[in-house]
Amino acid sequence: MRSLAPASFGHSIERLNKSTLRDHIVERLRAAILSGELPPGAPLVETVLAARFAVSRGPLREALRQLVDEGLLVTVPYTGTHVISLSVEDVREIYSMRVTLERFAFEQAWQRRDAAFREEMLRRHRHLTAAIDAGDDRASILAELDLHGLVYEASGHRLLQRAWSSLRGRLQLYWAAHHRAHAIRGPRRDSHDSYIAAALGGDLPAMLAEIGEHMRRGAEQTEGFLRAQLLDRENGQEA
Amino acid sequence: MRSLAPASFGHSIERLNKSTLRDHIVERLRAAILSGELPPGAPLVETVLAARFAVSRGPLREALRQLVDEGLLVTVPYTGTHVISLSVEDVREIYSMRVTLERFAFEQAWQRRDAAFREEMLRRHRHLTAAIDAGDDRASILAELDLHGLVYEASGHRLLQRAWSSLRGRLQLYWAAHHRAHAIRGPRRDSHDSYIAAALGGDLPAMLAEIGEHMRRGAEQTEGFLRAQLLDRENGQEA
DNA sequence: GGTCGATAGATTGTCGACAATCAACCATTG
């Protein structure tokens, strides 16, 4: 394919996955946004990025559009494209939406839980705690997203899965920024214990309540980070 | 601008709205899909459409991508793009998602309802019944969508509004197909009376229950249509 | 000093052509 194909991909893998430059550019840009290399508010200039990736602007534009649809970028015709700015309002919306969707996901999946679901949830939880123990910031964020993503997968409800996907990137962006700002290595080790217990238990209303509580704590933390960030910025401007 | 600009648009209107060919193509294609000119399962061939619209494939591709994100088209790299196929499973997902989202929207908007909200809801309801009385199929579908859309607008929750937008096009597609198949001119005239009464009332739990009931009826109708359609198709194949 | 208009440069939107891929069709083989 092209220069963006990772060296570890053989030609046959590319064929099977029918991947395009667009896909690769999306991955690269997403990673840059999440790592803070392209920070909130940063402009993305097509001509510059296309040169940097050594591709034409066609697939680059398509990649930008996809990230706009994922909620990580905003674009205005004839004007340009930026990484979204972080805001408290956004966090509130993300978390309230998470409560609604994740409750719905558990309602859909509740009777479908089986041994495989239980094993996978425990496996993902172990993976999360291992990442926290290892002090691996990036892995712990991904592990937490995967853990929460399980019920969506198990729901068998494609629209719901799509809704989770469109939320996930933004959530990851906030967590990544939060962790970077505070050298945080991930959530507290025990932060998902009651979530797991309820998710694997027999009381759906209790699980729905747990989701509300779990998200309230998460929202509080993320909002708190953001408020501090905005305060810092205001102080910075006054200095 | 270009040949796709409607004649009623003056140059200054185009400037203000910063519209692009892409936007116009989206509108045209969406209309063609909803009217059945591009029926479920129909292929969309870039070269053909670009020639037909007298534009290059660049903006045409971007428009197709947008409609993919709206859920009206599906695409596979290097292979092509089709209008989605209608399925009972899809209807179930759409309606269950609608219940969840619209309940959430009313929760968000409940305390924010004011005189303007009430007036607007009644206005939209009148508009819907007028369209039904006029036997205007297309207008009644749009009117019903607008009526349901009001609570999303009122919620002030952008993520939620985005979720509604991504559902709306699919819903419209199903209604349009249903109506075409049965020469239906829209919902029954009184079908939203109890919805309106509850939406403007003071009992949120009652409204949440009404949403469930309202959607159950809607799902039943749309599923029934689809089952009949699938049966006809099977009989057609056996004949 | 402030406002307005013109200009230039950078960037985004679109174009038409070339490269890459796929599906359909045809010929060959068992």
Next chain:
DNA sequence: CAATGGTTGATTGTCGACAATCTATCGACC
């Protein structure tokens, strides 16, 4: 006849160039 392999034509992905638009800067005027 069925399965396999090769070829061809149509279509999708990408390229580089031109057209359209916007923003920043500069100069003129009050």
